[in-house]
Amino acid sequence: MPQPQLLTNARLAMPVAPVDGRGAVVIGGDRILWVGPEDALPADYTSLARQDMEGRLITPALIDCHTHLVHGGNRAREFEMRLEGASYEDIARAGGGIVSTVEATRNASGDDLLAQALPRLDALLAEGATTIEVKSGYGLDRETELRMLRVARALGRARPVRLRTTFLGAHAVPKGQDGDRYIDEICIPTLQAAHDEGLVDAVDGFCEGIAFSPAQIARVFDAARRLDLPVKLHAEQLSHQGGCQLAARYRALSVDHVEYATEADARALAAAGTVAVLLPGAFYFLREAQLPPIAAFRAHGVPMALGTDCNPGSSPLTSLLLAMNMACTLFRMTPDEALRAVTIHAARALGLTDCGILAAGKRADLAVWNVETVAELAYRIGFNPLHARIFGGRAC
Numbered sequence: 001m002p003q004p005q006l007l008t009n010a011r012l013a014m015p016v017a018p019v020d021g022r023g024a025v026v027i028g029g030d031r032i033l034w035v036g037p038e039d040a041l042p043a044d045y046t047s048l049a050r051q052d053m054e055g056r057l058i059t060p061a062l063i064d065c066h067t068h069l070v071h072g073g074n075r076a077r078e079f080e081m082r083l084e085g086a087s088y089e090d091i092a093r094a095g096g097g098i099v100s101t102v103e104a105t106r107n108a109s110g111d112d113l114l115a116q117a118l119p120r121l122d123a124l125l126a127e128g129a130t131t132i133e134v135k136s137g138y139g140l141d142r143e144t145e146l147r148m149l150r151v152a153r154a155l156g157r158a159r160p161v162r163l164r165t166t167f168l169g170a171h172a173v174p175k176g177q178d179g180d181r182y183i184d185e186i187c188i189p190t191l192q193a194a195h196d197e198g199l200v201d202a203v204d205g206f207c208e209g210i211a212f213s214p215a216q217i218a219r220v221f222d223a224a225r226r227l228d229l230p231v232k233l234h235a236e237q238l239s240h241q242g243g244c245q246l247a248a249r250y251r252a253l254s255v256d257h258v259e260y261a262t263e264a265d266a267r268a269l270a271a272a273g274t275v276a277v278l279l280p281g282a283f284y285f286l287r288e289a290q291l292p293p294i295a296a297f298r299a300h301g302v303p304m305a306l307g308t309d310c311n312p313g314s315s316p317l318t319s320l321l322l323a324m325n326m327a328c329t330l331f332r333m334t335p336d337e338a339l340r341a342v343t344i345h346a347a348r349a350l351g352l353t354d355c356g357i358l359a360a361g362k363r364a365d366l367a368v369w370n371v372e373t374v375a376e377l378a379y380r381i382g383f384n385p386l387h388a389r390i391f392g393g394r395a396c
């Protein structure tokens, strides 16, 4: 076992409890051995060579807990149509939207999809992310859903990153098909096939007027339960459909978007231990006006996470730092909340307990920033102050 590494003269954002003054981190292999104020460094470690962080801020490495990184093509033309007055839902109902990306994704080979996704992944890593979730959901047939998930796994081998895959077969009703038949005859059997191939870490759905009803999503969740897979849900994004209550009944890891969630939903989420994943990129890009009920989430103790929702239609965003800035400017989250939202709470939204926090025994996934405070991290727009990204104890 190589010598542990000792980082000193750092500012630490744990991010739950702050450390005042100079902080130090001891890393052994891929784990944090010790973290705390430098003057409390245990005697065992004082003789290690010091790597002087020169007062930089160290946070847990960032976690993007909601992306659709793997997809074919882009929807810049729909962006122009929306600028001309069409709504996101109008475009979806007219055969554009998710199903147009489905066509582009079906027509792309695995190699094409990988090549298109890598620059997006690299953009996230360049800002200090080490754990990324990737969803399927632009195949809506067995072959393409499996291809998307295999590409997601391949992304995890192509870069030093921890990749978590989510099966999102219930994302949209394929053109010309009946929603109920699609769920029972394609979506659920495809979930089984993807699980058999070891491609699924969690199961998601889109509960919305333009997608699936709570009753349809419940059938997908029952299938997930039979496979012992955790669930999450795109819920209450464009309207209130009852997705949060459904997700809470299934003890979902997270409900995502949730602009139209209510106080009663917040109570149910808190009781179920479900994380609310806020996606300010989609809120911004679709020029939504309905704000997620942040005050109710705070009051009831619902953990809030943030993701990019990186996707071609509603959030072509590949920056968690910008998501943090947007969460503060648009949703009035505090910078400390925004940091917890892309670290410890994002980990929880993925069912992970070994990362997202600076604590002994956790993974040594750290980000070192050329800033002094958490507020400084959240307030800049379009500037990347990352000094170093440490993944499993290695700077890379």
Ligand code: DI6
Pocket: 097, 098, 101, 171, 206, 234, 237, 282, 309, 311, 312, 313, 314, 315
């Ligand atoms: N909600 C979203 O924001 C993405 N999926 C979803 O269910 C949008 C997907 C798209 O427009 O391509």
Ligand code: FE
Pocket: 066, 068, 234, 309, 311
């Ligand atoms: Fe999404």
